[in-house]
Structures are given as structure tokens and as C-alpha cells.
Amino acid sequence: MGKEWTVHNPGGSRRVIVTKQLPGNRWLDMLVAADCAVEVCESDDVLSVDEIKERIGDRCDGVIGQLTEDWNADLFAKLAAAGGTAYSKYAVGYNNVDVAGATAAGIPVGNTPGVLTETTAEMAVALTFAAGRRVVEADTFMRAGRFHGWLPTMYMGTRFYGATVGVIGCGRIGAAYARMMVEGFKMNLVYFDLYRNEHLEKFVDDYSQLLVAHGEDPVTCRRLETLEDVLRVADVVSLHTVLDDSTHHLINAERLAMMKDDAILVNSSRGPVVDEVALIEHCRTHPDFKAGLDVVEDEPDMKPGLVGLDNVVVVPHIASATVWTRQGMATLAGANVAGILQGYPLWQDDDVLPFLEGEAPQATPSIVNAADLGDL
Numbered sequence: 223m224g225k226e227w228t229v230h231n232p233g234g235s236r237r238v239i240v241t242k243q244l245p246g247n248r249w250l251d252m253l254v255a256a257d258c259a260v261e262v263c264e265s266d267d268v269l270s271v272d273e274i275k276e277r278i279g280d281r282c283d284g285v286i287g288q289l290t291e292d293w294n295a296d297l298f299a300k301l302a303a304a305g306g307t308a309y310s311k312y313a314v315g316y317n318n319v320d321v322a323g324a325t326a327a328g329i330p331v332g333n334t335p336g337v338l339t340e341t342t343a344e345m346a347v348a349l350t351f352a353a354g355r356r357v358v359e360a361d362t363f364m365r366a367g368r369f370h371g372w373l374p375t376m377y378m379g380t381r382f383y384g385a386t387v388g389v390i391g392c393g394r395i396g397a398a399y400a401r402m403m404v405e406g407f408k409m410n411l412v413y414f415d416l417y418r419n420e421h422l423e424k425f426v427d428d429y430s431q432l433l434v435a436h437g438e439d440p441v442t443c444r445r446l447e448t449l450e451d452v453l454r455v456a457d458v459v460s461l462h463t464v465l466d467d468s469t470h471h472l473i474n475a476e477r478l479a480m481m482k483d484d485a486i487l488v489n490s491s492r493g494p495v496v497d498e499v500a501l502i503e504h505c506r507t508h509p510d511f512k513a514g515l516d517v518v519e520d521e522p523d524m525k526p527g528l529v530g531l532d533n534v535v536v537v538p539h540i541a542s543a544t545v546w547t548r549q550g551m552a553t554l555a556g557a558n559v560a561g562i563l564q565g566y567p568l569w570q571d572d573d574v575l576p577f578l579e580g581e582a583p584q585a586t587p588s589i590v591n592a593a594d595l596g597d598l
């Protein structure tokens with residue numbers, strides 16, 4: 223059966239399709255102001271390539287798509303053939319988008335960075351603590367009416383204060399997580415990234431001096447040579463890489479075996495960065511090891527065995543799910559598409575906040591292939 227679609231501003235001279243309902247109104251106002259008729263799919267089901275192609279039809283100017291859809295070269299060719307010139311994802315990560323295919327079709331690919339940095343990092347912190355302090359296990363215990371009195375050894379977990387946090391991938395979100403863990407819990411930081419994060423290193427150094435000036439122990443920040451070096455020394459390892467061929471199953475059985483037996487692994491990047499079968503086996507054989515997962519390998523499914531593990535906390539890919547953030551993502555996606563359609567310059571700028579309220583700049587906030595399209 224066909225999906226239901228709602229059409230806003232049906233008289234608009236441009237046609238934009240939006241493959242899921244989005245929160246807030248600003249994104250829609252921006253598209254309407256750009257003279258777009260906006261067709262929104264009302265179904266929660268993931269749209270297949272064929273369903274999106276069918277909806278694009280013979281004429282479509284732009285699309286806002288989702289991370290659950292397969293935006294392959296063929297789909298971009300279809301959009302271009304329908305006269306389409308604009309596409310934005312409603313997400314920062316674009317591993318499901320064939321950017322080269324989009325570029326070949328002449329279509330800019332928008333994404334939504336900046337608004338979800340702290341929000342996603344906060345969820346990584348929440349998962350770190352939920353796993354390390356056994357919050358879900360203990361909650362389940364309470365609800366089952368099994369608490370019959372305080373005991374000295376009940377649900378003992380990890381002490382974070384002064385321990386070592388490892389960050390793999392120290393870009394925007396990884397660095398925000400690192401700062402939260404260092405500032406909040408005086409953890410020492412080790413990180414692995416192809417690039418040095420000088421800003422973060424300086425911050426930790428300045429913060430350390432402040433602590434010392436107040437009579438507290440210093441904290442340290444070290445960029446280690448290899449991923450394995452981080453895995454060996456960290457008490458908590460949080461993953462913040464993109465997903466591509468080089469990071470698929472980055473955390474596998476061999477690397478899990480390098481981690482401390484009572485370490486915590488947190489993944490709020492993309493599920494396939496971790497070999498989930500290997501993780502399940504590792505958690506089974508290492509009951510003191512813990513994992514906090516915002517993402518799983520075969521979303522929405524969990525690999526067999528994950529569900530029965532008390533030492534794993536898992537949530538359904540909600541790290542960016544706060545009202546402010548999800549509305550901000552919608553605004554950026556809307557601004558990307560409206561900006562392209564109005565011929566505004568393509569930006570790849572981190573400072574997206576000016577788009578969120580008041581009069582937005584006459585630009586497209588974030589286009590990942592702007593340079594390839596010759597616009598930067």
C-alpha cells in the first residue's frame with residue numbers, strides 16, 4: 223500500500239519532498255518562503271529507493287532525506303533527471319549517501335553539523351555512566367521488587383574520577399565528549415585521531431593549570447600513536463569516528479581483547495564501527511567489561527545474544543534526540559535545500575547558529591561536496 227503524504231503550500235512553484243515528518247516549523251517556513259510546495263511522508267517506515275524514486279516522479283526540485291535510506295548514485299541520477307538540484311540529509315553523518323554519485327549528478331549534499339555536537343556527546347556521557355554505574359540493571363532490579371535492603375556489595379560499578387578516558391576520533395563530537403569527561407570528572411584523556419586537536423590539548427592544559435592553582439591534581443591529555451595504544455590504557459573508550467571502509471569493524475575481537483577486562487566501550491557513532499558479534503562474545507566472556515551503545519550494527523535489529531547481556535546498555539540511536547537539537551537539524555536541512563534552490567552560496571561552515579533564529583544568512587549552511595562542485 224502506498225504511503226500517505228501531506229502537502230504544505232500546494233501552490234508553490236517548486237516541489238520538495240521530505241521523507242519523514244520533522245520537528246518544529248522553521249524548516250517548513252524557510253521552504254515555503256522559497257516558494258516550495260513541500261510534500262512530507264507521514265509513514266514511520268523506511269522508504270526504499272524505489273519508493274523515493276516513485277515519489278520524485280518526473281519533476282522534483284529537492285529532497286530532505288534520512289539516514290535510514292540508501293542514497294545511491296542511481297537515486298541522485300533520478301533526482302537530477304527530474305530537474306532536482308537540492309538534497310539535504312537530516313543528520314550530520316552521511317555514510318548512507320554516495321557523495322561522489324551526487325556530485326556526478328551535480329547535486330549538492332547538505333548535512334546538519336554544529337547543532338548536535340554537545341547533545342550527542344551528552345548521550346555518550348549518559349551511556350558511559352549508565353553502563354559503568356549499572357543504572358539499567360539496578361533499575362530493572364528495583365522494578366522487579368527484588369530490593370530487600372541496602373547491602374555493601376550491591377551493584378558496584380566503575381569510579382570515573384581521575385581515571386583515563388580514551389576517545390577514538392577527536393573531531394567535534396569526540397572533543398566535546400572529551401571535555402565533558404575531563405572537566406566534569408577530572409579524567410585524564412588519551413585520544414587517537416589522524417589529526418592533532420590542538421584546541422582540545424590547549425584546553426586541557428589550561429584546565430589542568432587551573433586545577434593545580436586550586437590545589438587539585440593536574441589532568442593530562444595525550445594524543446597516542448595508535449588506536450591500540452588507546453585501547454590498552456583507557457578505562458573508558460568512546461567511539462566518535464565516521465563510518466567508512468577504514469572504520470568498518472574498527473573494534474573487532476582482537477582489539478576488544480586489548481582492552482582492560484573491566485573497561486567500558488561506548489559507541490554513539492555508527493553501529494558497524496563495532497563488530498557486534500565479537501562484542502557480544504567479549505561481553506559474555508568478560509562480565510566486568512561494559513558497553514554503552516547508541517547504535518547497533520544492523521539497525522533496527524540487534525544481533526542475537528545482545529539482548530540478554532546485563533553488561534550492555536543499548537538505546538535506539540537517540541544521541542541527538544533533544545527537542546532543540548532535532549528542531550535545529552530540521553532548520554539546517556530546510557535551510558540547505560531552500561538555500562540551494564534560491565541560488566545562495568554553498569557554505570561548509572561550523573557556525574550554524576545564525577540560521578536557527580532571527581533572520582537567517584542568505585546562504586546554505588552546510589554542503590559537504592561544495593568544494594567538489596566548485597563552489598568553495
Ligand code: DGY
Nearest residue numbers: 312313314315338542
Ligand atoms: C547523525 O546526525 O549522523 C546522527 O546519527 C543522528 O543525529
